Amino acid sequence: MNRLNVRRLKRISLPVGILLAVMVLAVAAFAGEGKKIATVTIPPAPELYAATPQPLTVNQCGQCHPGPFGNLKNDGGKHRFDCQKCHSTFHAYNPKKGGWDAIMPKCSSCHAEPHGKAVTDCLNCHTNPHAPKKVAMDARLVNACGTCHPGPKQELDTFPSKHTKLGCNRCHTSHGFKPSCFTCHKPHHEGQALATCTTCHSVHKPRQITYEKDSPAVTCGSCHGEIYGKWQKTPSKHGKLNCAVCHHSKHGYVPQCTECHAAPHKAFILNRFPKCLTCHLDVHNLPTKQAK
Numbered sequence: 001m002n003r004l005n006v007r008r009l010k011r012i013s014l015p016v017g018i019l020l021a022v023m024v025l026a027v028a029a030f031a032g033e034g035k036k037i038a039t040v041t042i043p044p045a046p047e048l049y050a051a052t053p054q055p056l057t058v059n060q061c062g063q064c065h066p067g068p069f070g071n072l073k074n075d076g077g078k079h080r081f082d083c084q085k086c087h088s089t090f091h092a093y094n095p096k097k098g099g100w101d102a103i104m105p106k107c108s109s110c111h112a113e114p115h116g117k118a119v120t121d122c123l124n125c126h127t128n129p130h131a132p133k134k135v136a137m138d139a140r141l142v143n144a145c146g147t148c149h150p151g152p153k154q155e156l157d158t159f160p161s162k163h164t165k166l167g168c169n170r171c172h173t174s175h176g177f178k179p180s181c182f183t184c185h186k187p188h189h190e191g192q193a194l195a196t197c198t199t200c201h202s203v204h205k206p207r208q209i210t211y212e213k214d215s216p217a218v219t220c221g222s223c224h225g226e227i228y229g230k231w232q233k234t235p236s237k238h239g240k241l242n243c244a245v246c247h248h249s250k251h252g253y254v255p256q257c258t259e260c261h262a263a264p265h266k267a268f269i270l271n272r273f274p275k276c277l278t279c280h281l282d283v284h285n286l287p288t289k290q291a292k
């Protein structure tokens with residue numbers, strides 16, 4: 001480019017420059033309709049808003065809260081109904097504002113005083129409302145057994161035995177669990193069934209022993225071996241009578257002969273010899289002429 005050309009260029013550059021500036025402004029004004037108000041581009045999708053939202057289902061709550069859902073599923077018992085029956089307010093907790101307790105469901109909105117007026121601190125025992133029957137065997141519960149079960153406590157206290165000295169939780173290791181006697185005791189004799197134990201022993205007053213007349217003699221024999229041996233072999237008709245027929249009702253009971261033999265002899269004989277066994281010697285092995 002020579003000097004002349006340079007000069008000409010300088011001369012026309014001013015009007016061209018103005019023209020260019022006007023064109024740029026015009027283009028800019030035209031483009032103003034799509035002016036950038038966000039830094040990203042997301043096209044709207046109104047069809048997504050055509051539906052009417054449905055309340056969350058229990059299943060959906062469970063997708064985000066697998067813990068409560070799992071507890072209810074496995075141990076919820078009668079609490080297995082819609083979460084929102086209890087959680088009428090939820091997702092309202094703000095850690096900065098606090099007030100967690102205020103939005104949590106209240107037992108009293110559905111339960112009156114199931115254990116009486118004195119018991120109010122529900123969550124101390126029912127620690128997980130999503131597993132309401134799982135009550136931990138802790139100090140709160142152990143100190144309260146007698147409040148709800150006055151019977152067993154009263155029996156243990158009224159009839160002192162070695163069981164009285166054991167805490168309720170030594171046997172009931174979890175709430176509602178009933179232990180087998182065999183965890184701690186052997187049977188009286190080989191083959192004695194577990195089910196028989198409570199026919200004689202009431203566990204909360206085990207020394208108050210009662211039994212039916214058909215209670216097997218072999219059990220008595222496990223402790224009263226000598227009498228049992230004699231009784232088994234006796235030719236007397238008393239050998240056909242079960243121990244418990246004579247020693248009925250209660251352990252240690254000793255019958256009068258006259259319970260069964262009203263007037264066996266003339267009065268003058270009995271007046272002279274008031275004790276029947278003076279002549280009949282041994283009730284478990286009566287002297288007799290007859291063969292058994």
Ligand code: HEC
Nearest residue numbers: 058061062065068069072079081082083086104105106129
């Ligand atoms: C019988 C009433 C009841 C039902 C039914 C119930 N909840 Fe709860 N839930 C409670 C109570 C009461 C609390 C407060 C427990 C506390 O304060 O320790 C609670 C607490 C919670 C909490 C906060 C504490 C935590 O354990 O994480 C969540 C989350 C929760 N529930 C979710 C659910 C979900 C999900 C369902 C249904 C699948 C459900 N709940 C069903 C009574 C209920």
Ligand code: HEC
Nearest residue numbers: 056057060061064065083084087089090091092093094103
């Ligand atoms: C998409 C996931 C999601 C769903 C679905 C969901 N939650 Fe939550 N929920 C959360 C989160 C996250 C929190 C806060 C963190 C936490 O406490 O676990 C929460 C907290 C809670 C809380 C305790 C705090 C509060 O503000 O109440 C309760 C109770 C609760 N949810 C109940 C429910 C119930 C009932 C449903 C079903 C109706 C449900 N949630 C559905 C995610 C969800």
Ligand code: HEC
Nearest residue numbers: 076077078079085086105106107109110122126129132133
């Ligand atoms: C929205 C009402 C509601 C709330 C809140 C509620 N319950 Fe219940 N609960 C029930 C119903 C209904 C039953 C079943 C009653 C029936 O069948 O007689 C039940 C049963 C129970 C049972 C027996 C469970 C079973 O499987 O036998 C326990 C224990 C219990 N609730 C404790 C609680 C405790 C503790 C709270 C507070 C943390 C609570 N409930 C809060 C409604 C509720």
Ligand code: HEC
Nearest residue numbers: 107111114119120121122124125133135140141144175176
């Ligand atoms: C000292 C512990 C303790 C406290 C406190 C307590 N409970 Fe219970 N609750 C129990 C035990 C134990 C059971 C029996 C559970 C079972 O059947 O295995 C029970 C059973 C229940 C039952 C079922 C009743 C039935 O006959 O089957 C309901 C309902 C109940 N509790 C509600 C409540 C409510 C509501 C509160 C608070 C007012 C509360 N409990 C406080 C220990 C407690």
Ligand code: HEC
Nearest residue numbers: 115119141142144145147148149168169172175176177178
């Ligand atoms: C708040 C009341 C409450 C307290 C406290 C409580 N229980 Fe219970 N318990 C119940 C209820 C309710 C039941 C179920 C209904 C029933 O069978 O009587 C039950 C049932 C039982 C059963 C089963 C009964 C059966 O016939 O199968 C045993 C055993 C038992 N409890 C022992 C205990 C012991 C031991 C304690 C103390 C560690 C205790 N309970 C504390 C309320 C209570």
Ligand code: HEC
Nearest residue numbers: 145146149152153156163166167168171172178179198203
């Ligand atoms: C030596 C073990 C032992 C001790 C200690 C004991 N229990 Fe029991 N309990 C049992 C056994 C075993 C049964 C089942 C008896 C049956 O099936 O006849 C039972 C049954 C029960 C029952 C249900 C039947 C009933 O009698 O009502 C309750 C409730 C109970 N126990 C409460 C208690 C309480 C409360 C205490 C403490 C004050 C206690 N137990 C101490 C062993 C024990």
Ligand code: HEC
Nearest residue numbers: 161162163170171179180181183184185197201203206207
């Ligand atoms: C958890 C253990 C345990 C269980 C379960 C248990 N007992 Fe005992 N029992 C004991 C202990 C400990 C003694 C005291 C033993 C000793 O001092 O020699 C005892 C003593 C006894 C005594 C004698 C009581 C006395 O004061 O002399 C009888 C009877 C008895 N148990 C019967 C039973 C029967 C029946 C059952 C089942 C219904 C049963 N026990 C369940 C632990 C248990």
Ligand code: HEC
Nearest residue numbers: 181185186187188192193194196197200209211215219251
């Ligand atoms: C026919 C009634 C009867 C039956 C059934 C029975 N017992 Fe006994 N048991 C007794 C008598 C009677 C005693 C003695 C009580 C005394 O010493 O005053 C006794 C005493 C005991 C004692 C106290 C320790 C001892 O040996 O003196 C224990 C423990 C015992 N029984 C456990 C059991 C167990 C476990 C069962 C079930 C396998 C059972 N009993 C079944 C009547 C019975």
Ligand code: HEC
Nearest residue numbers: 188211215219220221222223224243244247251252253254
């Ligand atoms: C576990 C051992 C044991 C068993 C089982 C047992 N007894 Fe005894 N029995 C004793 C002891 C120990 C005594 C003495 C201590 C006492 O007076 O309690 C006794 C005392 C007696 C007495 C005498 C009471 C008196 O005043 O002298 C009679 C009667 C008796 N038992 C009958 C029975 C009968 C019947 C059975 C079976 C149903 C039976 N016993 C089962 C241990 C047992």
Ligand code: HEC
Nearest residue numbers: 217220221224227228231238241242243246254255257283
């Ligand atoms: C026909 C009724 C009768 C039968 C059957 C019977 N007894 Fe007796 N038993 C008595 C009488 C009556 C006495 C009191 C005797 C006396 O006053 O010396 C007695 C006394 C006893 C005594 C306490 C006195 C002693 O001798 O130690 C024991 C223990 C006893 N019986 C155990 C048994 C046993 C065990 C059996 C079964 C094997 C049994 N009895 C069967 C009526 C019976």
Ligand code: HEC
Nearest residue numbers: 236237238245246255256257259260276277280283286288
């Ligand atoms: C529970 C009832 C009962 C008691 C208690 C009882 N007996 Fe008997 N006794 C009988 C029966 C049943 C017979 C058989 C009667 C028959 O077969 O005619 C019998 C028979 C007898 C006989 C006849 C001998 C025989 O072997 O046939 C004599 C003797 C006798 N008893 C004496 C006594 C004396 C003595 C006592 C008290 C120490 C006593 N009995 C207590 C029920 C009893």
Ligand code: HEC
Nearest residue numbers: 257258261264265269270273274275276278279280288289
């Ligand atoms: C002075 C001795 C004597 C006295 C006391 C005595 N008995 Fe006898 N008893 C006998 C003689 C002897 C027989 C006949 C034995 C025989 O025939 O084998 C007999 C027979 C019996 C018979 C069997 C009757 C029959 O028909 O087979 C019975 C039952 C009986 N006695 C019960 C009793 C009772 C119960 C007492 C106490 C109230 C008693 N005796 C007191 C001597 C006595």
